Amino acid sequence: GAGVSQSPSNKVTEKGKDVELRCDPISGHTALYWYRQRLGQGLEFLIYFQGNSAPDKSGLPSDRFSAERTGESVSTLTIQRTQQEDSAVYLCASRLGYNEQFFGPGTRLTVL
Amino acid sequence: ILNVEQSPQSLHVQEGDSTNFTCSFPSSNFYALHWYRWETAKSPEALFVMTLNGDEKKKGRISATLNTKEGYSYLYIKGSQPEDSATYLCAFGGTASKLTFGTGTRLQVTL
Secondary structure: OOOOEEEOOEEEEOOOOOEEEEEEOOOOOOEEEEEEEOOOOOOEEEEEEEOOOOOEOOOOOOOOEEEEEOOOOOEEEEEOOOOHHHOEEEEEEEEOOOOOOEEOOOEEEEEO | OOOOEEEOOEEEEEOOOOEEEEEEOOOOOOOEEEEEEEOOOOOOEEEEEEOOOOOEEEEOOEEEEEEOOOOEEEEEEOOOOHHHOEEEEEEEEOOOOOOEEOOOEEEEEEO
């Protein structure tokens, strides 16, 4: 019964460094989403995984961003050569079927 | 680019007041409209998933209506309480899989 978990909860990094964010979805949820919210802006879709289908990467803002998912479990979002504009709260959500999405608590990324 | 707009951007009401917010979205290629509540330092939490034109949903003092033909949904809160203070997000699904979120309405309820 645990919900969606994310780690770390906070990450401060220097410009140019790589970061990896982790999401553990609810067990059995086939769909997994990554979003981000930059200061003063809405939730921005990044990437979507559904089962074994090819992920929908249409929201990734640049080729510095990539994500992987192992089967129907853990996902990692990697940001290479971080820039200050990458500072945001990164949210992960999972979903069963086409119902509501269940969100994790987010990772607050600060790039100095 | 899909345009999902919410108004007002923020709202400050007193305990006991009733209030409502608007979400407008494209009126074509509609699959679903979601409402989420996002309290500070917590995860967004689903309130409603609406799929049919004319849908009305209710959870306690919160209710929502949906008009897919004209592309809007209203969220109502009756008798606001301080614990209702949060950002209310709507999200438009033009397909079964992906949602486009609005920027939210930030509600603050004071005693």
